[in-house]
Amino acid sequence: MNNVHYQVSGLAGSESKTKLNNALDKIEGVHKVEVDLARGTVEVQFNNPATGEEIKRCIEHTGYKLDSN
Template sequence: MVNTTYQVQGMTCGHCVSAVTAEVGGIAGVHDVQVDLATGRVTVDSDQPLDTEVVRAAVDEAGYNLVDA
């Protein structure tokens, strides 16, 4: 199991959290997504390391921006 934290910009409410959770949670191999609205941190548990561009695409689909590390 791999635990990775990403920074996401633009989330302001519970709907934002739900949208990001659903999109990122739909990535193959993802088991859990935790979103901290106050900090913009999205923590993902997955089978193996995820391709950042796949995560970026999911976050974009939800309507938000993945911050480059």
């Protein structure tokens, strides 16, 4: 099981959490998505064929910006 953790700008309210969960759940291989609104983080557990890069692109296409940290 692989795990990625991102700092994400623009997360506000349960709508953001739902939007990201729904988008990431569509990626084959994603097992668990945890969005922490208070910390502004997204953590994803996944296996092949999903990749960290694909997850990153999905977050950005959903309208959020990854913090470079």
